[in-house]
Every structure is written in C-alpha cells, then in structure tokens.
Amino acid sequence: MVPRRLTVLQVLPALESGGVERGVLEVAEGVVAAGHRSLVISGGGRMVAELTNRGSEHIEKALGTKSPVTLRHVVWLRDLLTKQGVDVVDIHSRMPGWITWLAWKSLPVAKRPAFISTLHGLHSTGFYSSVMCRGEHVIAVSETVREYVRRNYKFVPRDRLHLIHRGIDGHEYPSGFQPNDAWKSDFFQQFPETREQSLLTMVGRLTRLKGHADLLKLLARLRDRGIAAHGLIVGHTDPRKVAYAAEIQTLAASLNLSDHVTFTGQRSDLKQIYAMSAIVLSLSSTPESFGRTVAEALSIGTPVVGYNHGGVAELLAGQFPSGAVETGNLDALTETVASLLKHTPRLLPGPNIFEKETMLRKTLDIYDMVCSSSR
Secondary structure (H helix, E strand, C coil), rough: CCCCCCCCEEEEECCCCCCCHHHHHHHHHHHCCCCEEEEECCCCCCCCCHHHHHCCCCEECCCCCHHHHHHCCCCCHHHHHHHHCCEEEEECEEEEEEEHHHHHHHCCHHHHHHEEECCCCCCCCEEEEEHHHCCCCCEECHHHHHHHHHHHCCCCHHHHHCCCCCCCCCCCCCCCCCCCCHHHHHHHHHHHHCCCEEEEECCCCCCCHHHHHHHHHHHHHHHCCCCCCCEECCCHHHHHHHHHHHHHHHHHCCCCHHEEEEEEEEECCCHHHHHCEEEEEEECCCCCCCCCCCHHHHHHHHEEEEEECCHHHHHHEEEEEEHHECCCCCCHHHHHHHHHHHHHHCCCCCCCEEEEEHHHHHHHHHHHHHCCCCC
16 A cells, blocks of 8 residues: 655744754655655745755744734635645644644644644743643653643643654764865964864854853953863844844953954854864753753764753763753863863763654654544
C-alpha cells in the first residue's frame, strides 16, 4: 500500500532569524524529504528563500501582530485549510496559534485537520499562552518545557504530550571543524579588532533577556584580573529593540570596553564563528526552552559556559557539565571563564544526544499517527 501524501502546514509569526524559525525550516525540509507537501505561513523574512529553495511553499500573512485587527484573518485561514486540503496544522507561536485555533475550531469536525502545537518557550502562564497547549497533541522541545506544561496546564493529557528535543545536524557542525584562511581573512578585514583575541561569543537576538549586560560585566572583571578577552555579540537587532542595543553600547563605554566588544549583526557563518571562539556563552536571565547555539557550539567542540537552567542545563549536563554556572552568579561565571581561558581546552564532547534526524523522525511519526487514527 502506498503511504498517503500529507499536506502539512506550519504557522509562525515570521522567518527572520532564531531557533524557532530554524526548527520550522528543518521540519519543513523533513516533510518534503518524506514525500509530503509542506506549507508555511509567516509574515516573511530573510529565511523565506531558504525555505522555498528546499521544496516548501510559503504563504505570507502577518498573523503574529498582537492586535484585535489580526482576528480578521480567521476566515481567510479557515478557507485556506479547506482549499489546500491541509491534513496537519502545527502552530509554533501564540498569536498565530490563536488565529489558527479559531479557524480550525470554526470548521465542521469532519473537515478539521489534525491540530498540533509545538511549544518552544516558557511563556508567562495564563489564558493567552494556553493556546500552545490546546493542540490535540502537544510537542515539548525539551524536558524543561514538558515539565512546564505538566505544572501549569494540567488539562493536557499525558498521552498527548510528547517530548521531542530540538536537534542539530552533526554533519553541519562537525567536531573539530576549523574555518579556512580565506574566511578568516575576510572576517578579520571586517572586524580587525577581533584578530588574535580570545573571543567570548554570544549568539542570538539583541534582547534584554539574553544577558548581554552580564557579558560586559564579565569582561570588566577579567580585565581587572589582567586576563585579556574580547566580546563578540552576534545577532539581529529588532527595529523595536534599537534602544536596548544603544543601552548595551552605552554600558560598554561606561566600563571602558568599547574597544573590547564587537557587534557583528546577523550572520550566516555561525559554524566558523563558533570554531574560532575561545568560549561560547549562554547567559539568558530566564530559562531557554532548548539552547540551539549551545548545542551547535558543543557539536563543533567549542567550550560553552551557560547559566544552569532550562534547556541549556540539559545540554550542558549531557555534554559539558563543567560549563554550568549558577544563574546570575557573576563570581562563579568569572571563575569558570577565567579557568577555561587559562587552560584553553579544545572540548572533546560526548555523543550528541540531540540529533536533528531523531527530531525529524519523531515529529513525522506524530504527523503520520494523527492522520492514520480515526478522526
């Protein structure tokens, strides 16, 4: 019997950058590779071309705007679910989730696709966030997220709550990788102040929760100890966060660190940046649901120091426990980083227990299961 070809729709606010977005692209690629049809609705962004080049169809619609006006898209989406013959819809964010849930709920039961919610974040609890647990099946991207659901949304049946860790491709981030001379030459030409420096790297959007202030305080403490290091901040500045970016630059100036911190903006060459970093840092003040940048850096073999909570704690416990630091403890952070810089280790990580292929197989198994069962 030939397996049924499914139409799988994923919905999220935008495809600009970030771990959630990367995960959506990977699942979409896996859906296409399995012979199914992949649709993605988002408000657009720089990752759309990558999505479509890998065989998915993109439908641009801004469902992520937190405004009652966004509710006007419910009727449009309800019609799309029917016209496109969607078999599975998978939501990845709250506002698009509500629009999708309302559209789905307004369909006759017999015409509804399977409804999946993939929960990536530890949102503030309450009615608004509860949509991420209203799927017929709920996917938690880490043990931390699963426990969050169990603790705060007890209406989710245990047999409908699935733990599927986000994963990375070990072939894309191979152990021992080193950038070539041409790449180094180009990078140092762009950022000459990073040449021959011990780079302490943070990757992610410029938002307050990521802990950039702690990086600057760490650099100041290391300098006071006579330890040379250079901060490398890699990530997209959201137009709504320009004031925060200016605040971080002002803090750097007040600590006399302006010449010791480099802001690169968004980069597509993270593999090379991880490889030439002395240490990758994860200093989010609130728990991360997974910590993709931690997994990527560890896969290559670069030491990671991170606050010991959330998904980052799970990653470090499995692969580099000595990099775990009590959240917000700058003394412990400084001691750990100073020790690693002194000994300049090249990490020999344990086996990567968070593989992309495993994540894709488990996700597709759920899609297949919800479509095979009687609806």
